[in-house]
Each structure stands twice: as structure tokens, then as C-alpha cells.
Amino acid sequence: MTLSAPRIDKRNPARRFLEKTGELAAFAGEFVRSLGRRPFEFRELLRQMDEVGLKSFALTGVTGLAIGVVLAMQSRGTLVRFGAESMLPSMLALSVIKEIGPVITSLVLAGRLGAGIGAEIGSMRVTEQIDALEVAALRPMQYLVATRVVACFVMFPILTAWTDAIALFGGYLESVISSGTDYRLFLSSAFESLRLSDLLVDTLKTSVFGLVVGLVSCYLGFTVRGGTREVGRAAMEAVVLSSLLVLLTDVIVVRLSLILFGDISG
Amino acid sequence: MSPSSPAREIPAVRLVEVSKAFGDLVVLDRVSLAVAKGETALVMGGSGSGKSVLIKHVVQLLRPDSGEVWVFDRRVDTLRGAELDAVRLSVGYLFQGGALFDSMTVGENIDFLLERHTRLDAAGRRARVEELLEWVRLPQLALRYPAELSGGQKKRAALARALALEPAIMLFDEPTTGLDPVSVRAVSELIVRLREERGITSLVITHDLLCAEITGGTVHFLHDAAIVASGDLDAVRRAAHPVLGNFFGG
Incomplete structure (x- = not known):
């Protein structure tokens, strides 16, 4: 049995990067244009929201619980040392809602959805199912891409809010077990240092992460050429690239939100 | 002439x-x-x-x-x-591997095109799906997924889909x-x-x-x-x- 050698792209890496970036930008442009075209694939969008959202609730819930419990356990010692144990709920809420919840949720979803979308669309490409859609006068960009990207855009903040809530519940559980904290005290302390704008901006910023994860994963799946090995590679690249871009986008969004809304002390 | x-x-x-x-x-x-x-x-x-x-x-x-x-x-x-x-x-197109949509059953594959491109109601579409599957001699396979079909059955099911829009x-x-x-x-x-x-x-x-x-x-x-x-x-x-x-x- 002979195995063909993997195709190696010998072009200059910088040129390759620029080409890919250009292609991705063109793909994003095509996605935006597809949003204005009829028919809007509403039923497929609902199916994708179920796929992206409802089927991720358990995963993000467990993630949130672990974050909350671990964060409370890790922070308690330090806060006790400085005589600031009462600050624990507030610190938990700030860390979880402003940064850890949105970013960890998005990274977890990038792993699950990046691989899933990249592999599904990639496999549709190599088995000519995307061509079959085209020759049936159905638009793959509307049917496959727009529905998945919009589903990610809508569901990421919902899942983030859910993860945040579960993380705070985890932190509360830890506090009850460690020091018997009253839940009313925990809640009032947790939210006293948060502004509505923090809650909204830091939760809604994950829509941008969802957009990035959806677009990158669809693009990598859509442009697969070859066979199953390339499908696997597209799925892996979708996870890696989505995760990296989530982190980079976070830097930009946080900077922008600081400019627009100021920091917590302001 | x-x-x-x-x-x-x-x-x-x-x-x-x-x-x-x-x-x-x-x-x-x-x-x-x-x-x-x-x-x-x-x-x-x-x-x-x-x-x-x-x-x-x-x-x-x-x-x-x-x-x-x-x-x-x-x-x-x-x-x-x-x-x-x-x-x-x-123009109907039969792809080399059939290219049936693998998330749908055979019947749904055909119905999908009928729903998008015809004015047939659900009963009419169901009758058309049955007629097409009968024509390619796969009458009992409407509820099967493509992964459950043999190579020849896949090609015939894909042909039925390709013929859906006449x-x-x-x-x-x-x-x-x-x-x-x-x-x-x-x-x-x-x-x-x-x-x-x-x-x-x-x-x-x-x-x-x-x-x-x-x-x-x-x-x-x-x-x-x-x-x-x-x-x-x-x-x-x-x-x-x-x-x-x-x-x-x-």
C-alpha cells in the first residue's frame, strides 16, 4: 500500500498568509452580501441555533461550574491573608463576568464548533454536496454559511450569560461550604461593584467572537480541497485559528470598551 | 428533412x-x-x-x-x-459519489428540492417522492440515510433526486x-x-x-x-x- 505524500504549499509563508487573509476577507464580504438575499433560511437557522446553542448548554454549564468553584477556592486564601475575604463575591463576579466567563466560554465553543463546522462543511465539499446544492440552484453561502455564522453570533452571548451564572453559582457553593455565606449577602456583594454596561458589553462582545469562530470555521471547511485528510486538517485549523482570533479580538474589544465606557473605577 | x-x-x-x-x-x-x-x-x-x-x-x-x-x-x-x-x-446532475445530503434521509433529499422549487403541498411532494423512488426501483428506502445504502442504491437515490424537478x-x-x-x-x-x-x-x-x-x-x-x-x-x-x-x- 502506498500513501501519497501530503501536498506541501511551497509558496512564501508571508505571501500565503496575505493570500489567505484576502480570501477570508472576501468570504466575509460574501457572507455579508448573502444576508441581504432571499430566501432567508429561517428553518435552517433555527436548526443551527439548536446545534450551536442548546447542544452546548451542558458543556458550558460544566465549564462555568468548574471556573466558579476553582476561582473561589484559589482566591479565598489570598483574600483571607489580606483580611479581605468579604471581597470574594465581588472579585468573583468581576473576574467571571468581565473576562473569564466570556473568553473561556468562547474558547470552549471555538473548540466544539470550530471542529464541528469545519469538518461538516469540509466533508460536504469533498463529497460534492456543496456542488449538489449549487446545481440545484440553492445558495450554499446562504444555506450553509449564513445560518451557521448568525447562529454563532446570536448564541455565544446567551451561552456566555449562562456560563457566567453557573460560575457565580459555583463560587457561591464553594463559599457556602467553606464559610457558610448567606446567598443574599453573596449576591448583593457580587453585583455592587458591577455596572450594567459591564454586564452588557462584556457579554455582548462574545457576539463578535461568535462571528469570528463561525466565519473562520465555515471558510476553512468551504475551501477544503482533496480528501478526508484535508477535512481533518481543516477542522484542526478551524479550532486553532478560531481560538487565536478570539483572544486577539478580545484585546481589541476590551481596548475599545475601555475607551468608550471607561474602566470599573471610572 | x-x-x-x-x-x-x-x-x-x-x-x-x-x-x-x-x-x-x-x-x-x-x-x-x-x-x-x-x-x-x-x-x-x-x-x-x-x-x-x-x-x-x-x-x-x-x-x-x-x-x-x-x-x-x-x-x-x-x-x-x-x-x-x-x-x-x-439540468439534473448525478455526481460521482451521489452527493446525497448525508444529514437527510433519502426521502428528505428529494423533498428538499421539491419544497424549494415547486408549489406542491406536503401530500403532493410525498407522492412525488414515492413515485421517483419507485421509478429507480428503491420503493422502500425513503426513510434510510445515505450512509445506510449500498453504492448502487446511493446512485439510484441520487438519480431520483436529480429527476425531482423534471x-x-x-x-x-x-x-x-x-x-x-x-x-x-x-x-x-x-x-x-x-x-x-x-x-x-x-x-x-x-x-x-x-x-x-x-x-x-x-x-x-x-x-x-x-x-x-x-x-x-x-x-x-x-x-x-x-x-x-x-x-x-x-
Whole structure:
């Protein structure tokens, strides 16, 4: 049995990067244009929201619980040392809602959805199912891409809010077990240092992460050429690239939100 | 010859001097081909000879670097959007692997197109799905997923889907590749029935001699990016080109 050698792209890496970036930008442009075209694939969008959202609730819930419990356990010692144990709920809420919840949720979803979308669309490409859609006068960009990207855009903040809530519940559980904290005290302390704008901006910023994860994963799946090995590679690249871009986008969004809304002390 | 005789009719499919290259690799070099309405034409040739590239030009899955592609009286290589969609809806395409949507059952695969492109209600669509599956001799498989079908069943189910919108032209990309002789015969006989019972024009890409023998029709042999022989199967077998001798084992 002979195995063909993997195709190696010998072009200059910088040129390759620029080409890919250009292609991705063109793909994003095509996605935006597809949003204005009829028919809007509403039923497929609902199916994708179920796929992206409802089927991720358990995963993000467990993630949130672990974050909350671990964060409370890790922070308690330090806060006790400085005589600031009462600050624990507030610190938990700030860390979880402003940064850890949105970013960890998005990274977890990038792993699950990046691989899933990249592999599904990639496999549709190599088995000519995307061509079959085209020759049936159905638009793959509307049917496959727009529905998945919009589903990610809508569901990421919902899942983030859910993860945040579960993380705070985890932190509360830890506090009850460690020091018997009253839940009313925990809640009032947790939210006293948060502004509505923090809650909204830091939760809604994950829509941008969802957009990035959806677009990158669809693009990598859509442009697969070859066979199953390339499908696997597209799925892996979708996870890696989505995760990296989530982190980079976070830097930009946080900077922008600081400019627009100021920091917590302001 | 009467004005309505087939020779005077506009061909159902016509490629005029079509060229296509991928980088330095020239796959089609000024290839011309015409398929009369109601005719079955076969494009034969070895693996990698550009047969699939040729057929993809008819529905513009690939666009030619130069030349013209016509479907009846429409030049399709210049069409975009809704105009191209209209032409595509008159052409059915059977892909090499079937290309059934694997997240849907066989029945849903067919119903999906009917729902999008016809005004049939649910009962009407259900009846049409049953009729199509009956026609390809897969009456009990509407609820099966593509992964649960054999290779021959997949091809026949995909043919049922391709026929859902009653196309005037059917394109077959290697319809019998990977099938056992019994399935090859079954699929090839369906191509014959399409011509005889429905008057559908077929363009078949194949390197399968049994399929070519059963379906009959005009054979065009593609080699080195050009058509090197055309005619009925016997005539092409006898044509004086060295590659034909190798291909047909003579």
C-alpha cells in the first residue's frame, strides 16, 4: 500500500498568509452580501441555533461550574491573608463576568464548533454536496454559511450569560461550604461593584467572537480541497485559528470598551 | 428533412472551443461537443483525462478560460445569479459519489428540492417522492440515510433526486464507478429508460465499457485535453489512434 505524500504549499509563508487573509476577507464580504438575499433560511437557522446553542448548554454549564468553584477556592486564601475575604463575591463576579466567563466560554465553543463546522462543511465539499446544492440552484453561502455564522453570533452571548451564572453559582457553593455565606449577602456583594454596561458589553462582545469562530470555521471547511485528510486538517485549523482570533479580538474589544465606557473605577 | 427533425434542432448541450487550465496543466484545449435533444452522448477517456472537468462546465461549476457553453439557446458561461439558476433547474446532475445530503434521509433529499422549487403541498411532494423512488426501483428506502445504502442504491437515490424537478437534460459523472456488474447494469439501464420513457437528453462521463455498451449513443473519446474520436462505440473502438487501442484492449 502506498500513501501519497501530503501536498506541501511551497509558496512564501508571508505571501500565503496575505493570500489567505484576502480570501477570508472576501468570504466575509460574501457572507455579508448573502444576508441581504432571499430566501432567508429561517428553518435552517433555527436548526443551527439548536446545534450551536442548546447542544452546548451542558458543556458550558460544566465549564462555568468548574471556573466558579476553582476561582473561589484559589482566591479565598489570598483574600483571607489580606483580611479581605468579604471581597470574594465581588472579585468573583468581576473576574467571571468581565473576562473569564466570556473568553473561556468562547474558547470552549471555538473548540466544539470550530471542529464541528469545519469538518461538516469540509466533508460536504469533498463529497460534492456543496456542488449538489449549487446545481440545484440553492445558495450554499446562504444555506450553509449564513445560518451557521448568525447562529454563532446570536448564541455565544446567551451561552456566555449562562456560563457566567453557573460560575457565580459555583463560587457561591464553594463559599457556602467553606464559610457558610448567606446567598443574599453573596449576591448583593457580587453585583455592587458591577455596572450594567459591564454586564452588557462584556457579554455582548462574545457576539463578535461568535462571528469570528463561525466565519473562520465555515471558510476553512468551504475551501477544503482533496480528501478526508484535508477535512481533518481543516477542522484542526478551524479550532486553532478560531481560538487565536478570539483572544486577539478580545484585546481589541476590551481596548475599545475601555475607551468608550471607561474602566470599573471610572 | 423536415424543419423539426433532430438535425435542425438546437442542440441540448453545446461546447464551442472550450479551454480550461489549472495553472500550467491544460485540461481542455479548444474542445467542441454537441449533444442533440433526446440523445445520449458518452464522454470516455482514461482517469485524469478531464472528463469531469468537461461536464462541470455545462452547469458552470467550472467556468471556461475561453470558449462558449450553451444549454439549448442560452449561453451559460456568461450567466450569473437567477438566470444561471433557471438554466441549472433544467439540468439534473448525478455526481460521482451521489452527493446525497448525508444529514437527510433519502426521502428528505428529494423533498428538499421539491419544497424549494415547486408549489406542491406536503401530500403532493410525498407522492412525488414515492413515485421517483419507485421509478429507480428503491420503493422502500425513503426513510434510510445515505450512509445506510449500498453504492448502487446511493446512485439510484441520487438519480431520483436529480429527476425531482423534471430536468430536460441529465448529466452523469461516472455513474457506475465502484459498482459491481449487477449494479452497473441496473444504473446503465436507468439511463436507457430515461431516454426511452422520458425523452431526456443525457451526457454521460464514463470509462466503463459495460455502461457504454448498455447505454449506447454517441461516444466522444477525450485524451490529452482534446476529443480524439467520436461516433458510435464500435466506430470509436476501430478509430486509428494508439490510445484507443490501449483503452479498449484491442
